[in-house]
Amino acid sequence: MSNLVVVKKKIGKFKKTITVPGDKSLSIRWVLFASLSNGTSKAKNLLMSEDVLAALEAIKKLGIKIIVNKKECKVFGKGIDGYKFKKKLVLDAQNSGTLGRLILGLLVNSTEPIKLIGDKSLSKRDFKRVTDPLSKFGVKFKLRNRNFLPLKIYGSHSLKPIKYNENKGSAQCKSAIIFAAMRTNGTTIIKAKKSRNHTELLCKYLKLPISIKSSKNFDKIKIKKVKKINSLNYNIPSDISSSAFFIVLTALSNKSELVIKNVNVNPSRIGIITILKKMGIKIIFKNQKIYKGEKKADIKVLGAKNIKAINCPPKLNSGAIDEFLVIFLVAAKAKGVSYFRNLDELNQKESPRLKWAEKILTNLGVKTITTNDSIKIYGNPNLNLDLDKKITIKNYLKDHxxxxxxxxxxxxxxxxxTIHDKDSINTSFPNFLKIIEDLKK
Structure with a gap:
């Protein structure tokens, strides 16, 4: 079976309503919280991607029973201290930075050394940003070349609370510290640069001992030891990052119209909406609700005739970090020069995404000026490729x-x-191509 996709023509105009799968960040966090809970937790619309399946497999190896069927996933939690730490245990995070980094916070009291491995792409990503703060609790690590997977974690029985300044805006780092603090006597204090806050919202919903004071650029988070976590039944809202591809496809398709149902529109995640609105794209939230601490809504998008360039404020970066690649496509068709800066975090993802943005835009015939952490995009409102213009995308570390x-x-x-490695989408969005086909009908 061929592992590539060939696209020979543009999409026609469409008017559709779609549903995308469950939010990946929430799906992985639900798995981890459910594994620590007292009793049975059930999830509907859990994202059944490789990243989430890796999370389920990891907690299974830690002695937690799981039942998955088409309608729901059940996790039979054994309490905050319910993990079984077997000898010579190896956990495989595969391609998931979220799983790999967050689960380390849950292993800080392990009674046996645990080896954490990942795939080729994850093994090139920085884990020191998580192991450094976790070491302050009293945990020991051995990493490949001091930064990378595979690593070994040596848990401690005398964990001590810490004070930590998280200044990268990494939700994964912040969440790992929160999970470690749950196992620690005393109060851990984190001064965290603004980033997605799903872990904190779930802690608050579950009434765990956490307090958050927000200022303009930072959150001050205090966490005390957790004695008990109640089971968590969750109908997981759809993923804004997955929705982003269809939002942009609609925006770039004049006279098209799309509604995406029941999407997680957490304010820390909707940088793409703010940015695209500034560029003149019409996006409306309908049926807004708060569900278990998270904001969700139906998203309506209209195709745009005139797109404005943007000098993107860096304060919007953390809320759009996973969506910048498609945002750059909108900038490619804008009138004028768009400028995005302070984006070094983009190169800490599955591939060096800023370099890949430059490659894709160059293939489109769009002029760019790219540095290690910024990109200027010289938009062309009449951008349209010749039918016989051949473009091949491959060797991108299977970044979905x-x-x-x-x-x-x-x-x-x-x-x-000709786009190679279509199986890369299995990490986050297995039915992406099916939804694309539905839009083309």
């Missing part, structure tokens, strides 16, 4: 977002595209 962005570019701007 590079694959999906390339496909959106092909459908939006034309040309003849």
């Amino acid at each position: 977002r590079v694959f999906m962005t390339s496909l959106i570019a092909a459908l939006s701007f034309g040309g003849k595209w």
Whole structure:
């Protein structure tokens, strides 16, 4: 079976309503919280991607029973101290930075050394940003070349609370510290640069001993030892990061209209909405509700005729970090020069995404000026490729977002595209191509 996709023509105008799968960040966090709870937790609309399946497999190896069927997933939690730490235990985070980094916070009291491994891509990503703060609790680590997977964690029985300044805006780092603090006597204090706050919202919903004071750029988070976590039944809202590809496809398709149902629109995640609205894209939230601490809504998007360039405020970066690749496609069709800066975090993802943005835009014939942490995009409102213009996308470390962005570019701007490694989407969005086909009908 071929592992590539060939796109030979642009998408026609469409007017559709779609549903995308459950939010990946919430799905993985639900698995971890459920594994620590007292009793049975059930989830509907759990994202059944490789990253989430890896999370389920990891807690299974820690002695937690799981039952999965088409309708729901059940996790039979054994309490905050319910993990079984077997000898020579190896946990595989596969491609998931969220799982790999967060689960370390839950292993800080392990009674046996545990080895954490990942795939080729994850093994190139920085784990020191998490092991450094976790070491302050009294945990020991051995990492490959001091930064990378595979690593070994040596848990401690005399964990001590810490004070930590998290200044990268990494939700994964912040969450790992929160999970470790749950196992620690005393109060841990984190001064965290603004980033997605799903872990804190779940802690608050579950009435765990956490307090948060927000200022303009930072949150001050205090966490005390957790004695008990109640079971958590959760109907997981749809993923804004997955929705982003269809939002952009619609925006770039004049006279098209799309509604995406029941999407997680947590304010820390909707940087893409704010940015696209500033660029003149019409986006409306309908049926807004608060569900277990998270905001959700139906998102309506209209195709845009005139797109404005943007000098993107860096304060919006953390809320759009996973969506910048597709945002850059909108900038490619804007009138004027768009400028995005302070984006070094983009190169800490599954692939060096800023470099891949430059490659994709260059293939489109769009001029860019790229540095290690910024990109200027010289937009062309009449951007349209010749039918016989051939573009090949491959060797991108199987980064799912590079694959999906390339496909959106092909459908939006034309040309003849050959995009390799379509199985890369299995990490986050297995039915992406099926939804694309539904939009083309």
